[in-house]
Amino acid sequence: MNDPIPALPTTRPAGCPFDPPSELAELRGRRPLTRMTYPDGHVGWLATSHEVVRAILADNRFSARYEIMHMPIPGYPDEMPSAPPGDMTGMDAPEHTRFRQLLAGHFTVRRMRLLTERVEQVCAERLDDMAAQGSPADLVTAFAQPVPALVICELLGVPFADHEFFQRQAQLLTSISASMEDRAAAMTALYEYLHDLVLAKRKEPTDDLLSDLTTSDLDDVELSGLGSFLLGAGLDTTANMIALGTFALLTNPDQLADLRNGWSTVDDAVEELLRYLTIAHTGIRTALADVELGGEVVRAGESVTISLQAANRDPARFPNPDMLDLSRRAAGHVALGYGIHQCLGQQLARVEMRVAFPALFTRFPTLRLAVDPAEVPMRTDSNLYGVHELQVSWD
Ligand code: HEM
Known part of the structure; x- marks a missing residue:
């Protein structure tokens, strides 16, 4: 019997701050698709295996549209509004295709590689500033946030001077503790900011x-909608990966040593950190037709919560999945999504992380946590996992 579980498991186990809620592994061990009751009373599904998660994300019988989805976490309206203009994650083809095609040429591997030198410069400047301020420092505000913010601002053509304003709005958008009103106000503020900028660029185009x-x-x-969506998507995601990734490396000194002495390549390390940390941990799709999957039938209209973090810890795909192993080939993880919505900014995020981690650990060879790992404030109140603050020190 596939009796519905009463809610999406969200409580992470005490002990290792990088592990997903342990109930997810128990559910995945029993079956890849579990019936789940949603906060609005809807009885839908929870997908936890790598195979089924990828199958759903690749299947156009599952829609990403917000207005037909049921939300697996409390605090959202029973009837969701449709995606605001430019928010590609809430669109299906052909609307989605139109945006994706417009942007594809701007986010290619080649284009992003060309940015490497600039990312190196940005990292070096922030690390110089951090050194000048002295030990200890909060890595989040000194390094993890400003690096992606500076890069996405330059790419889009948004003034970095306003970054505190839009960083705050972007965080509110992914916060699950903020009220619906606060999230809506943040979206409007961001949209209006971009709208003014778009009007200015129409009059006087710059190189961005x-x-x-x-x-x-x-x-x-x-x-304006697309601009605010891209700005939000490019800010907090990579920032959380850099900060949480540093936390994971500092608490796994053997792995960090392998990275330092070249036994693990930085490219492999970045993929493994993406898999192991899966900061964008959950997605949602809704069936447009009856779909047979994982021994079950998902009926048209039923929502499926996609646990990207459970899929990335699936032992059937990644042996010994709860271990951070920088030398493993983690390719095939779903930390950047899969299918038509797979992260558009993934090459940019990769360039940023491939530069940021070595730059940080080379500049501060004695870098360590300045607080007990148990005292690091974790972002459990957000759809993006990470740390609110990471106090580090060095000699
Ligand atoms: C390591 C950092 C990042 C992570 C973990 C991440 C994760 C994701 C995930 C999981 C999705 C799929 C969402 C879904 O299927 O509903 C996605 C989509 C997207 N990401 Fe990222 N992302 C990162 C960095 C970035 C950056 C730097 C940008 C730059 C603009 C970006 C732009 C986007 C866009 C535009 C989409 C929507 C694509 C679409 O719907 O076709 N992301 N990202």
Whole structure:
């Protein structure tokens, strides 16, 4: 019998701050798809195996549209509004295809590699500042947040001077402790900010992505919406990976030593950190038709909560999945999603992380946590996992 579990497991186990809720592994061990009751009373599903998660994300019979989805966490309306203009994660083809095609050329591996030198410069400057301020320091505000913020600002053509404002709005958007009103206000504030910028770029184009897109067929509303979505997507995600990744490396000194002495390559290390930490831990899709999957039938209209973190810890795909092993080949993880919505900014995120981790550990060879690991404030109140603060020290 596949009796519904009463809610999405969200409590992480005490002990290791990087492990997903242990109930997810128990459920995955029993079956890949579990019936689950949603806060609005809907009885839908929870997907936990790597195979089924990938199958759903690759299947266009599952929709990403917000207005038909049931939310697995409390605090959202029973009837969700549709995606705001430019929010690609809530669109299906062909609307989604239109945006994706417009942006594809701007986020290629080649284009992002060309940015490497600039990312190196940005990292070096922030680390110099951190050194000048002296030990101890909060790695989040000194390094993990400003690096991706500076890079995405330059790419889009958004003034970095305003970063405190939009960083705050972006965090509110992914917060699950913020009220619906606060989230809506943050979205409006971000949208209005971008709208002013888009109007300015139409008048006086500069050399950046937003200016380039003023020549596309996107209207002001679509372009402002897309701009605020890209800004939000590019800020907090990589920032959380850099901060949480540093925390994981500092508490796994053997792994860090392998990275330092070249036994693990930085490319492998970044993929493994993505898999192990899976900061964007949960997604949602809704069936548009009856779909047979994992020995079950998901009926049209039923929502499936996709546990990316459970999929990335599936022992059937990754042996010894709860171990951080930088030398493993973690390719095939779903930390950046899968299918048509797979992260558009993944090459940018990779470039940033491949530069940031070595730069940090080379600049501060004695870097260590300045507090007990149990005292690091974790972002359990957000759809993006991470740390609120990471106090580090060095000699
Ligand atoms: C390590 C950092 C990052 C992680 C873990 C991450 C994770 C993800 C995930 C899981 C998705 C899929 C969402 C879904 O299927 O509903 C996604 C989509 C997306 N990401 Fe990222 N992301 C990261 C960095 C970035 C950056 C730097 C950008 C730059 C703009 C970006 C832009 C996007 C966009 C535009 C989408 C929507 C793609 C679509 O719907 O077609 N991401 N990301």
